[in-house]
Amino acid sequence: MRFKITCLFALLIVWCNNSYAQTPKIVYQDASKFHLYGKAFHTPQPYHRVDTARYSDLPIAVKRLLTHSAGLAVVFKTNSKTISAKWCVTNSKALNNLTPIAQKGLDLYIKKDGKWQFAGVGRPTDICSEFTLVKAMDNAEKECMLFLPLYDELKSLAIGIDEGSNIVALANPFKKRIVIYGSSIVHGASAGRPGMAYPAILSRNTGLYFMNIGISGNAKMEKAAAKMISDIEADAFVLDCVPNPSPKQIKERTEDFVKTIRANHTKAPIILIQSIFREQGNFDLDVRERVSQQNEEITAAFNRLRNAGVKDLYLITSEKLLGDDHDASTDGIHPNDLGFYRMAEGLAPQLTQIFNQYQIK
Template sequence: MDSTPRFLLLLTFLTLPLAAATAPKAPAPDISRLDPAMGVNKAAAANLTWHDVTTWGVEGREWGNEERLRWFDRFPAAAQKTVTPAVWSLSRDSSGMMVRFKTDATSIHVHYKLLKDRIGMPHMPATGVSGVDLYARDINGKWRWVQVTKPDKQEVRAEIIKDLAPGYREYAAYLPLYNGVESLEIGVPAGSKFEGLAPRAKPIVFYGTSITHGACASRPGMVHTAILGRRFDSPVVNLGFSGNGRMDTAVGDYLVKIDASIYVIDCLPNMQPAQVTERTVPLVKQLRAAKPNTPIVLVEDRRFTNDWITPAKAKFHTDNHAALKAAFETLQKEGVKNLYYVPGDALYGTDTEGATDASHASDLGFMRQADVMEPILRTALKR
């Protein structure tokens, strides 16, 4: 019997993997072509009137009369000499800043330049890191989400939304969380009514860590600080410094210069129990000496959402909580008034679903934090 066909069959079988390995790979599909909603925003239209937001101001930008290296820096230039280099660098992000305006435009556009070319992060999307997030008041005066930019480069000149319902209404645009802003303009069709709204007084002031800074919200309006700002209809100052919220006296020196409605101190995720013991009482006394009647809220560390299976991390949180509680009780015994406390165990919920990476909040975790903090802040603010 002729064995040639059998030999050829065997040879074909042996060469199949090699052929498959050397075959050119098909290019990855362009998802935005398959689903246009997954792409970047459309380019800004022609025939627009552009409004520079620096001409009327943004909320979340305090110490306005002090010189700044860049208009959208959170700290004035003098802070570079007193805060740590890490805090100074992080303060150049525009986290927490928000600009308000009124218009009857049926489309809204934005033109802004970013400080850094890192538009997104491995676990935080570009919409949160570098996006501009738009809200508007409905007919009942409630803030409701409209749309967010989806940036893919350092300079964005894009349509945020079009085909808006007719009406002259108030809008709020939240600036990027983990990027800085060099310039920002709002564009509306020529002939539209437009009014820039000046920043409101007596902000809620948050001092904290990467979570306060905004990690890892999908968009700037979803951080708990922004959520609470909308619920209280109040301006907010976000002094979250990723990895570097440590109750520093130098930061306290700037906190006391703000005419705050309330201070929320949420630094434990970046501190060890010994630091909590060492720094909590001095920071509260520093604030209270300058602001005798302003409410101060101390926030316990949130728990990692996987600390149920990581005993060392669970112990860290427990020890941190105990240190803050002891400091709070010491301050109460010393007669410090208008002092409030937020327990940390349920800040992300109790079902392990509130974080992106165990540590940093998802949008669900941010909403839950706002839910836990809101009643305590309402009591403190008497609202």
């Protein structure tokens, strides 16, 4: 009996050692050496969207929000069966209308049959986190795109693969350069994960390079913001900022904002988008009236600009962008994943029709 127990114990040790040996060690590489999709400018800190030191007149809140990595994604190729990540963010407080994954986590897509497909997320556990995004894959080479946190400053990021596997830079998989300047809705509130913000969906579905310049609550078309946007080298400019400024600010600022962009980009199309319907306005008459006035003012400004001879200017109205079942928002203000999907589906054909006129495809 004692001999049998000893043999069983020995077999268990061998089995455990073999199982351990079959689990590859994860090795990490600094993600900053790979191509970073979504950047409008080179920045000293790789995961900032804008080097705000260049724009001293920007409001402090705008500068802070532009340190967020919203819309940015690391792209790479690997034959690893496992993809992990280590990353550090700040100790900013949790936001009550965002998931932790959207605010401070990661979102991995892998190309399959020519299309980008969701593969896994990095769940934040602390200021610095380590998480396995996907495992037990085959060892074929895979094109990967890792979306970064929407609502926090990313301090560092390393991508982990199985020891002995390869990981190399993937060239920019998108064409042209299109700026989307806008509110928290552009920024990504309240997507469930970073890749579900509608500019990211538009990129994956159209193959075009959308740069997310969402500035939550603060896309108010200030002169300094106009200068910053006009400095971006881009083929087109989409202004989805109507939800933030007051009707009075829209009336006073839109024309100067558009003309500042046009002065630096004489032929690029500039597309204004009305505010989406705020679901709070189903019953809150004040909210309903404010959105109505905002959309009236942006439409009036569009007409004044067109009458003044500003060309290559377009207006997209907001009817039905969220559907008509009133279930496409998280908090009555910001879209949920269903809402963002519907926005992208509604905007893509309209934007594509405009872009095709300018060979932006």
